[in-house]
Amino acid sequence: MEPFKNHRGLLATLDRANVDTDQIIPKQFLKSIARTGFGEHLFHDWRYLADGRPNPDFPLNAERFKGASMLVARNNFGCGSSREHAVWAIQQAGYRAVIAPWQQRGETKVPGFADIFRTNSLKNALLTVELAEAEVEEIFQMVGRFAGLEATVDLDHQRVTLHLPEELSFHFEIDPAVKERLIRGLDDIGLTLRQEDAIRAFERGHDPQLKT
Amino acid sequence: MGQTLFEKIWNRHVVATLPDPAGDGAGGTALLYIDRHLVHEVTSPQAFEGLRLAGRRVRRPDLTFATMDHNVPTDDRLVIRDPISKTQIEALAKNCAEFGITLYDLTSTRQGIVHIIGPELGLTLPGTTIVCGDSHTSTHGAFGTLAFGIGTSEVEHVLSTQCLSQKRPKTFKVEFTGHPIAPVGAKDLVLKLIGAIGTAGGSGYVFEYCGEAIRSLSMESRMTICNMSIEAGARAGMVAPDETTFRYVAAEDRPFAPTGDAFDRAVQFWKTLPSDPDARYDRTLTIDASTVAPQVTWGTNPGMVVDVTGRVPEPDRVPGYHRKDVEQALAYMGLTPGTPMTEIPIDTVFIGSCTNSRIEDLRAAASLFKGRKVAPRVRVLVVPGSQQVRRQAEREGLHEIFTAAGCEWRQSGCSMCLGMNPDQLKPGQRCASTSNRNFEGRQGKGGRTHLVSPEMAAAAAIAGRFVDIRTWK
Numbered sequence: 001m002e003p004f005k006n007h008r009g010l011l012a013t014l015d016r017a018n019v020d021t022d023q024i025i026p027k028q029f030l031k032s033i034a035r036t037g038f039g040e041h042l043f044h045d046w047r048y049l050a051d052g053r054p055n056p057d058f059p060l061n062a063e064r065f066k067g068a069s070m071l072v073a074r075n076n077f078g079c080g081s082s083r084e085h086a087v088w089a090i091q092q093a094g095y096r097a098v099i100a101p102w103q104q105r106g107e108t109k110v111p112g113f114a115d116i117f118r119t120n121s122l123k124n125a126l127l128t129v130e131l132a133e134a135e136v137e138e139i140f141q142m143v144g145r146f147a148g149l150e151a152t153v154d155l156d157h158q159r160v161t162l163h164l165p166e167e168l169s170f171h172f173e174i175d176p177a178v179k180e181r182l183i184r185g186l187d188d189i190g191l192t193l194r195q196e197d198a199i200r201a202f203e204r205g206h207d208p209q210l211k212t
Numbered sequence: 213m214g215q216t217l218f219e220k221i222w223n224r225h226v227v228a229t230l231p232d233p234a235g236d237g238a239g240g241t242a243l244l245y246i247d248r249h250l251v252h253e254v255t256s257p258q259a260f261e262g263l264r265l266a267g268r269r270v271r272r273p274d275l276t277f278a279t280m281d282h283n284v285p286t287d288d289r290l291v292i293r294d295p296i297s298k299t300q301i302e303a304l305a306k307n308c309a310e311f312g313i314t315l316y317d318l319t320s321t322r323q324g325i326v327h328i329i330g331p332e333l334g335l336t337l338p339g340t341t342i343v344c345g346d347s348h349t350s351t352h353g354a355f356g357t358l359a360f361g362i363g364t365s366e367v368e369h370v371l372s373t374q375c376l377s378q379k380r381p382k383t384f385k386v387e388f389t390g391h392p393i394a395p396v397g398a399k400d401l402v403l404k405l406i407g408a409i410g411t412a413g414g415s416g417y418v419f420e421y422c423g424e425a426i427r428s429l430s431m432e433s434r435m436t437i438c439n440m441s442i443e444a445g446a447r448a449g450m451v452a453p454d455e456t457t458f459r460y461v462a463a464e465d466r467p468f469a470p471t472g473d474a475f476d477r478a479v480q481f482w483k484t485l486p487s488d489p490d491a492r493y494d495r496t497l498t499i500d501a502s503t504v505a506p507q508v509t510w511g512t513n514p515g516m517v518v519d520v521t522g523r524v525p526e527p528d529r530v531p532g533y534h535r536k537d538v539e540q541a542l543a544y545m546g547l548t549p550g551t552p553m554t555e556i557p558i559d560t561v562f563i564g565s566c567t568n569s570r571i572e573d574l575r576a577a578a579s580l581f582k583g584r585k586v587a588p589r590v591r592v593l594v595v596p597g598s599q600q601v602r603r604q605a606e607r608e609g610l611h612e613i614f615t616a617a618g619c620e621w622r623q624s625g626c627s628m629c630l631g632m633n634p635d636q637l638k639p640g641q642r643c644a645s646t647s648n649r650n651f652e653g654r655q656g657k658g659g660r661t662h663l664v665s666p667e668m669a670a671a672a673a674i675a676g677r678f679v680d681i682r683t684w685k
Contacts, residue, residue, distance in 0.1 A: 022651040027632045031296040033257035076412035082347040084363035111415045120363035192373040202227040208247035210478045
């Protein structure tokens with residue numbers, strides 16, 4: 001995996017909650033056996049009209065978001081199907097990070113990203129950044145007010161900074177093991193293969209088929 | 213302190229506890245051993261390609277099983293006209309041959325939706341871990357199995373190592389007290405749950421379903437409930453194994469289940485799995501099953517659901533959703549706030565999918581179709597989940613009931629649940645569907661999906677609109 005380096009880029013906003021992976025990459029594009037070629041189909045059914053022209057009403061088609069590399073959306077981003085094609089499509093369309101809000105519901109903190117999507121993203125060094133709802137709302141406001149607004153995501157310091165006349169920074173949490181893997185660009189399978197002795201020892205005492 | 217069902221299974225599959233770089237002990241990542249890895253054609257080709265590029269092998273082909281389901285046509289399944297679908301199907305066959313993996317292909321009498329055939333083959337066993345590159349892997353949790361969906365990178369990881377590095381999820385006890393009043397059933401219970409906690413309410417948790425309502429359910433119904441755990445955001449949902457479970461596993465023709473003395477020893481082990489009385493959960497929720505009504509979704513995610521006696525909601529009156537979310541959903545669905553659910557006409561009915569295509573589902577649907585006709589201009593697809601379900605249904609004569617009523621009796625596969633094959637909705641069509649997702653375009657671009665139980669779907673097919681099956685004649 002490529003290491004995740006600090007990244008500065010243009011912010012684009014998609015004002016939708018519960019964006020599911022069926023929307024991110026519709027099923028007709030899952031038939032490919034390759035790992036590339038998904039970027040042009042990102043959000044296909046929202047992005048294009050029936051005749052194939054770009055849908056002028058779809059926010060990410062706006063001229064001001066051309067070349068964006070950080071996507072900001074609402075809660076529960078990436079829910080639904082486990083298709084990793086959704087992550088590949090987002091990356092191949094030029095995005096390096098997605099920002100979504102966690103929500104406080106009673107005593108529970110509801111994550112901003114669906115579980116499988118987050119795991120898939122972090123396996124591909126697409127950074128998922130979770131911020132508080134009010135912070136994400138502030139980013140939406142600022143992107144609305146300042147055309148061409150850029151941000152820097154600094155994984156080491158776990159910080160997103162909006163490059164406004166007066167800089168605005170938000171701290172985010174990330175699992176330390178995942179952070180380490182992203183910064184060093186470690187191969188997850190390679191790491192597990194280093195545990196070969198432990199796996200072998202485990203297999204000697206474990207019958208997965210319950211036949212002994 | 214006692215342990216939960218989940219903790220017992222998790223603990224006996226930890227190969228190693230992984231180093232925690234922050235050193236604060238909060239990492240809690242384990243290398244978890246995977247007992248069975250199920251594979252299908254859509255999420256695996258890039259994983260096999262990854263193995264080839266890295267010069268790696270499949271560590272345990274004996275624990276890896278594949279089938280073809282998503283792309284499969286359900287009319288003449290041996291003729292795949294879409295060349296891209298055909299390539300994907302052929303890629304799986306080639307990969308299985310190259311890496312020595314057992315494959316139930318389109319000519320196999322055991323082919324079917326991956327989550328239907330796992331239990332049928334006796335691959336799904338209590339106390340074990342199962343993964344598959346498919347979010348509905350949660351289905352297998354009905355056996356007291358820790359089963360969850362993974363992406364393609366993790367598929368490659370399991371192929372190479374038979375392990376996954378996983379952060380331990382939290383536990384969520386969902387108790388259904390009382391008994392649902394027939395014909396209310398499993399689908400209604402799980403839709404009620406998703407409506408109550410939302411599509412992200414279970415994110416980061418493993419559900420354990422319990423309570424007298426769950427205990428009295430068949431394995432088929434438990435699978436329906438566990439299947440939709442992911443629609444509430446939970447990667448896995450589980451039911452403690454009991455005599456119902458043991459009977460299912462002991463049934464004839466489960467070639468991979470233990471038999472004889474091994475079965476008896478397995479049962480002794482399985483009896484130790486239910487959560488201890490003093491086990492603690494991170495969260496609990498209780499739902500009185502006796503008050504649950506038949507459920508129908510009105511929106512574009514499974515949490516947008518009401519009782520069949522309810523109405524399409526006003527945009528500013530749906531807890532957990534912003535007005536704009538609801539307006540977007542209603543615009544897509546072509547629905548007007550205030551419309552009674554029973555006044556919504558449908559033109560398509562889909563009975564199938566890994567949620568509701570087992571024999572019990574087909575029997576339930578057939579009981580309504582018997583002696584009745586499908587409403588004019590309504591198309592009904594009945595798609596058994598596997599070849600085995602299809603044969604069983606035909607032995608019982610269910611196919612004759614379906615065809616006499618005017619339904620299409622089809623071959624096994626994922627079919628119209630996700631429209632990766634020729635079974636799709638056209639723009640604007642409205643479907644009563646026993647599947648699991650009512651996302652925009654899920655069943656075909658522009659198609660409108662209402663999730664319901666098999667009984668509700670069959671009644672909608674006959675009436676041409678949704679009806680309250682508790683009072684409908």
